[in-house]
Structure formats: structure tokens, C-alpha cells
Amino acid sequence: MKAAPEREVDRSVSQTVKAQLALRDQILSGALRPGERISELQAVETTGASRTPVRMALVRLEEEGLLEAIPSGGFMVKAFSERDISDSIELRGTLEGLAARFAAERGVSARELEPLKECLAAIDELLRQVPISIESFSSYVALNARFHALLTELSRSPPLVRQIDRASALPFASPSGFVMAQSALPEAQQILIIGQEHHRVVIDAIENREGARAEAVMREHARLAVRNLRLALRNRTHLDLLPALALIKTATD
Amino acid sequence: MKAAPEREVDRSVSQTVKAQLALRDQILSGALRPGERISELQAVETTGASRTPVRMALVRLEEEGLLEAIPSGGFMVKAFSERDISDSIELRGTLEGLAARFAAERGVSARELEPLKECLAAIDELLRQVPISIESFSSYVALNARFHALLTELSRSPPLVRQIDRASALPFASPSGFVMAQSALPEAQQILIIGQEHHRVVIDAIENREGARAEAVMREHARLAVRNLRLALRNRTHLDLLPALALIKTATD
């Protein structure tokens, strides 16, 4: 007879997934500072999983780009420069531009565009109230992420979708990420409206099968987001709203 | 006293890396067919590593895109459609286009362009002999890969470099991959020369800080490669040269 296990296991999801989610949350919430070495034993304690699934999760997070392997062994939380983030946003916009081009060139039925338009309308509805409340802003973030995900899917290109997912793994490279960065700024309202205009144009371009125009507007969309992130980083008034900002190493670090 | 271990361990590289390289080789060499489930125990036998490093390697290969997780557990070798591959090439070209644009816009010193030009000249030298021998063709592949890697680095953008590396992990999405696909074709010679012309243009554009032109030529470069892959797949005369072609599922599969 073995000793009764102290650890209570949640069998509904795999331990590996549980550990991965828990660790990612710890990183993005700022509980683990960038540059900090992640102790496996500590991760075992906090996640409740055993060392093997924890290690698998660490490997996945490294591939995701949130962790960095230490040559002597183990992993540390990755730190990003401001340019890293803006490059990531531009990169994502470029990929989404390609997705939009694929969608336009390959043709999309009206039925497939329907969910996109619903998203668009729902966001329009949200933006009608000025100023936007915190609650409706979080719905905006969700709707915006959904719009981008749907748009990506329209490309019908699994490799591209996969790559865009990877590019979105980095905080702030994802649409919800940079949108959130804008939230605390007074200019946010205007920016969101311009973003909606971009969304409208890309749908129109896809409908009319204008690949180049669809691509161009998504890249412009990303450039808007980059300018915006810069602005958001200048006045760091929203660090409490978005702890993941701590991942960005500033000049003082 | 424990039994003497039969397994002889190679301590020069980590078991995880060894297993990853061995498994990738097995996949790309065609020893493991696409769709085939990878048995961990079998992998333990063939790689010489234990189950833990083998599992780590499997996770990494899944993130790399060569394996696919089976819902019920375990991994299988991923199969790619012809469109998956051509999309991957176009995707890579788009990313390299962005890299070239970054390089041009951010400025590159003459000293940094030197290795690129050396590469270019070396390839020119190789292409002088007609027809190209198999040996010099493999040097061409290496030089071409080096050129693309150097070009990527010029962007000075770690996130972009990382993403391009990821995109190159898929067979045939890498420059050496699609170049090899061309090797068995009679048109190869002409294509290589056009490719050199693209290389020349991109260097010139970067020197003159013409970001848009630099980007455009890299995307054109990728489109050439796509047309070429299609051609190569039509006459499947080179399956023996490039076993990884088996990863592409045809209509008959």
C-alpha cells in the first residue's frame, strides 16, 4: 500500500496543459519578472503538476517565445525591447495582410463574411457610447480578437493561420494586446474608430476580390497600432491595467 | 546494486537535442510516413535516449510543425498538401520581404553587406559552369541558405528572425528546400539565374535604402519559387533525391 497522495489531481484537463496555462498566467500577470530564472520546483508547487508536465509546459512556452533557455540549463522569462514589440505588431500585420490577400484572391462566399460583419456591427454598437466603460471595453477586446481570428481563417491556409497564431502569442503582438494598451489613453476612442474603418475596408476589399487593397489596409492597421503602442508607452499610466507591460524592458532597466 | 546500464550515453550533447535531431531526420528522410503514429518506445529504441528526452523532442517537433498531436494521445507525422507548401513558401517570402524592408529602412553599413556580396559572387562562380554538377549544386544550396540567413539578420529584428526561422522549419518552405526541388528539372539553370538577379536587386535596394523595392523583389522571388515547386511536383522525377517530398500528400493518397 502506498501513502495517500497529498496532491489532488484535476483529471479534467491534462497536467501539462494546466501547468502551461498557469505558468503563462504567472508570466503575463507579472508574478514572474522578466530575466528571472524559473525554478522547476517552484513551478511544481504553484501549478500543482509534477516535474515532467511542468518541463513539457516550459518547453512549449519557450517555443512560444515567452521563455528563453539559459545555456547552463533551465529557463528564464524573456524580456522584450520596445522595438521587439513594435516589430512583432508590424510582423503580425504583414501576416494578416497576406491572409486578407489570400481571402480576397481565393474568393469568399457572402455566407462566410456574415460573422465578420456581425462582429463589425457589434463593435459599432459598443463604440456608440462615449466614453467607453471598462466593461464594454473588455467586450470590445474580445470582439476585436474574434474579428481578427475570423479574418485569418478566411485565408483558408493552415500554415498561415498557424504562423499568425504564433505571432500573436507574444503579448502586445496580438490584437487584443495592443488594443488594451490603448485603453488608458484619451486618444483611444478616435483610434478605435479608425480601426473600425480599416475593418470595414478590408471586408469590402475581400468582397470585391481586391487582394492588394485588402493587404494594404491590414498593414496600415498594424502601423496604426505601432504608433499607438509608442504613445501608450510614453505615458505609462496603465501599468496597473496591463501588468504584462512589465515584460518590456525600458532604458532604465 | 543496480544492473549495469546497457545503454551507452553520449554526454557531448544533451539527450533531448540528440533525440530531436534523430527524429527530425527520420521524418525528413521518409523513414516515418506522414500520418503514421510515432511510438514513443520505438523512438526510444532508435534514438538511444530515454522516454523523457524523447517526449521533450516530440513536443518541440510538434511546435516546429513537423508533428501533429493526436487527440487521444501521442503524435503523428504531419502531412502537407501541395497548397500548404506553396503557401508556406509565399509566407516565407513575405517575411523575408519585411526583413529586406527593415534592412533598407533602418540602414545597413557597407561592411555588413560585404558577406552578402561575397555569397552572391560565389554563387555566380558556381553558375558559370553549365550544366551544374550535383556536387556544386549542393554547395549552391548551402550558399543560398547562407545568403537568405544573412539577409534575414540585416533586419536587426529578433522577433522577425525568429519567425522566419520557424517558417523555414517546414520542408520546402526553406530556401534550400525549394531550391533542391528545382534541381532535377531542366529549367533549373534558368531559374537559378533569375534568382541571382533577385538577389542582386535586393542588395541594391537595401544599399539605396529603397524599402518598398527591397520588399517587392523578395516577394517576387518567393512567387518564382512557388511556380517552380508546382513544376517540380508535376514531374516527380526527383523523389529519390528528396525523400521529404513524401510528406506532401497527393490526390491519390
Add this chain to the structure above:
DNA sequence: CTTTCCTATATTGTATACATAACGCATACA
């Protein structure tokens, strides 16, 4: 007082044992 070396401790890399779930096969019943 500083520097270097040695030792001890802690943490990672690896191996293996155990538990659980899935798949297949055989048998029985309809």
C-alpha cells in the same frame, strides 16, 4: 583585505516505475 579554491547544496537532466486510458481481439448472444 582580497582573491582563489574547495566543498556543500540546490537545481537541472535523465531514467524508470506506476497508473490509467485506449485499442484490439475474442467470445457469446441475438
Add this chain to the structure above:
DNA sequence: TGTATGCGTTATGTATACAATATAGGAAAG
């Protein structure tokens, strides 16, 4: 004869034990 169910085997998911290395701290010597 076909289908369904149950059992057995096999493989994966998880946990833990063991080994090796890196790091930090202390002691000794210059």
C-alpha cells in the same frame, strides 16, 4: 453471421528517484 460487450494488452500520461553539474558560500593563503 453480425454485433456488442468484456477482458487483456499496449501505449501514453504522470510521478519520482537518481545522477551530474552549476552556483554560492566559506575558508585559507597571498
